[in-house]
Amino acid sequence: MDEIANQFQFSVAIGTSYFVEIAKLRALRILWHNVLNAFGVERSTVEISVHFSLLTPDHNPNTNLIRATTQAMSAVIGGANRLHVLPSDTAQSETSTPFAVRIARNVQHLLRLESYLDKVIDPAAGSYYIEKLTEELAQKAWAIFQESF
Numbered sequence: 001m002d003e004i005a006n007q008f009q010f011s012v013a014i015g016t017s018y019f020v021e022i023a024k025l026r027a028l029r030i031l032w033h034n035v036l037n038a039f040g041v042e043r044s045t046v047e048i049s050v051h052f053s054l055l056t057p058d059h060n061p062n063t064n065l066i067r068a069t070t071q072a073m074s075a076v077i078g079g080a081n082r083l084h085v086l087p088s089d090t091a092q093s094e095t096s097t098p099f100a101v102r103i104a105r106n107v108q109h110l111l112r113l114e115s116y117l118d119k120v121i122d123p124a125a126g127s128y129y130i131e132k133l134t135e136e137l138a139q140k141a142w143a144i145f146q147e148s149f
Helices: 018-038 061-078 098-115 128-148
Strands: 009-014 047-052 082-084
Touching: 009 018, 009 061, 018 047, 018 061, 018 128, 047 061, 061 082, 061 098
Parallel strands: 009 047, 047 082
Antiparallel strands: none
C-alpha cells in the first residue's frame, strides 16, 4: 500500500476565492493523510498539481494578469507542488500571443523571486482565518467521505 500511496497525484482547479483556495489545498493534504492513516500507511508524500479553473478567465487580459497572480499565489501558499498558469488572453483567442505566454510563465518566477514564498515551509501557518477555514473544510469533507463508505 505504501508504494501505491506514493504514486498518487491530485490535479485541482483553483478559483478566484483567495482564502478558500488556500484552505482547500491545505484541507486536501489533511484528508489524504486521514485516508492513509485509515489504511495503515504512516508516511507518504502527496503531489498536488494546480491549474486554473476554466471559468475564471475574463475577456479583459489585464484583469486576467492580476487574477492569475492572485490565483497562483493562493495555490503556492496552499501548498501546490506544480502550477499551470494560463496566459492572460486565453479567453480571447485559441492561440495566445508570445507576450501572454511569457508573462504566464513568469508569474511563478516572480512569486518565488520577489515574495520568497519558496523560503517558508508554510506561509499560511498561524493565520487564524486560514487555519479555521482549513479545519472546517477538512472536517466537513471527512464527514461526507465517511458517510459514503
